[in-house]
Every structure is written in C-alpha cells, then in structure tokens.
Amino acid sequence: MRILVLNGSPRPKGNTKQMVDAFRSGAESAGHRVDVIDVCRKKIAGCLACEYCHTKGNGACVQKDDMQEVYSLLGEADMLVIASPIYYHGVSGQLKCTLDRFYSAAYPRKPRNLKKVAMILSSGDPAMYDGAMFSYKGDFLEYLGLEDMGAFTAYGMENGSASKLKELRDFGKNLK
Template identity: 55%
Template sequence: MAARGQTAWMVDGFVKGTQESGHEVNVVSVCRKKINGCLACEYCHKTGNGTCIQKDGMQEIYPLLEETQMIVLASPIYYHGFTGQLQCALNRIYALDKPKNLKKAALILSSGSDDVYDGAIYEYRKSFLEYLDLEDRGIITSFKEQNGSEEKWQETYETGRNA
C-alpha cells in the first residue's frame, strides 16, 4: 500500500465537501498511472478528432475531462512546480484543446515551505483559468505546521462544499 501524504489528505477533505453538496466526484491519481509527456507531433489536431496518438493512462482520463464541469489540480510542490506526473497529464490535455463542458477549476498545493508556490500558481492561472477560460473556485496551500491541521482540513472541506 502506498503512503498517503498531505496532498491526498487535503483532496479527501475537498472531495467530502463536494460530495456532501450533491456532486459526483472522480479522483484520478495521475502519480499512479503511466502517462507520457506530449510529443508535440500535432497528431491530435491534424486528424481533426482530438485524439492523442499515444495510448497510455490518459485514455482513461480523456473521457472524464470531456464530461466534467470542474477540474481540481492537486500536487505537492517540488522545485516550485507541479510533480512531473501531473505536468505530463496537464500537457496532454492539449489534445482536447478545451474540454467541452469544463467551466471551473481549483488548485490544492502542499509543501514544507510557504515560499514555493509561485510557479504552480502562475501555470494554473495562465494555462487553466485564462487559456481555458475557467472560473477560479480557489487556491488552497498548506505548509509546515498547517499540514495535518484541523483548520486546513476544514478549509479544503468548505472549498469543496462551495465548489
């Protein structure tokens, strides 16, 4: 059994709040999937049907992205950015251009320091909120003594309830 860390704990709070508000939630742990980086081959756009030439873990994620109205990105922060696994999945959304029903996004980040979020927040705002024209439903960060605190769990829970 894999260890569960701070980010997963925060996601659990968000999911509980969202489900209690009557929404269906699908959690996709990209760190447990084989997802290759984008090849920049343009197959997805040249064929005109928005499918990626690569057949990997994204095949399970693409249908969810097309159906969902909200995406929540969650990642521990390493070197001021998302994990490599999440970054690969984010880049591969390019095949869809803009998922047709996607309207909202939120961001959950955890770290051991409070001065490491700028890179991930910049990408979230530019690549998701602005480029995909999404409504921001919140950015939640947690570090050091906040990790595992009742206050932080309550914040993620309430953000989920109000998503």
C-alpha cells in the same frame, strides 16, 4: 456538478492526498460527483509534440495509455481540481505530464462542460508556489477562461492540520 480531481502526489497517504480527501468528502456531502485520479498510479507518458491530435487524430492523442481515462472524465467534468505537492516551485512531474497532454483535449478549445477550476497545493515553505500558480493562472484562467474557484495551499505545520482539512471540506461542501 461533476468534478474531476487530478492528484499529483506519489504518496498515497501524504499531505496532498489528505487535502484531496477532505475536499472530496465535502463536495460529495453536497451532492457533487467527484472523480479522483491519482496520476502517479497511472501510466501517462509526456506529450510527444507530434501534432497527431491536430492533424490525422482529429483531437485524439496518438498515445494509448492511461491518459484515455483522464480524457474521458475531463470531457464530462464541469470543474477541474489540480492537486499537487510542490517540487522545485511547480507541480509534480507526473502531474505535469498529464497537464501537458491536455493539448489534444483543450486546444484550440476547452471541453464543452468544463467551466471551473481550483488548485490544491502542499509544500514545506510558503514561498514555493510561484511556478505552479503561474501555470494555473496562464493555462487555466487566462487561456481556457475557466472560473477561478480558488487556490488552496498548505505548508509546513498547516499540512494535515484540522483547520486546513476543514477549510477544504467546507470549500467542497459550499460549491455551487
């Protein structure tokens, strides 16, 4: 299976990145191809709401930035993993810009190969996930109709714990 992970953490060695790396390790050990894009290291602007993609652009975004790499990998992916620390009950701003730009690639229909989705979230408190989960359920499960492979969360002392990283490795390893 071809898996695209969008990592929304600006910290190259932070909690979210550790969970992404654990997932990737497990998935690759099972023979899956995993592409990780650290969106905070990319130049991805927010959606302009110009509608070019649905008029003259014929599905292509008018902006020519690092989102082109995301579009290319998204078109080949069987599964999408959205990973982010929680900022104000939602995903990071950089990841939000990336997800908003899905408008040209996933509306009115999703990429042909894309069938599954999962979410990996890190926070300091267990009561912080509502905004991110609302978007995940509404945008990816209901609107795009992707199969829910699970939402994995870590908060406080769970972040970076051996048991949490094992959970993510096992998840990746057991994907079918």
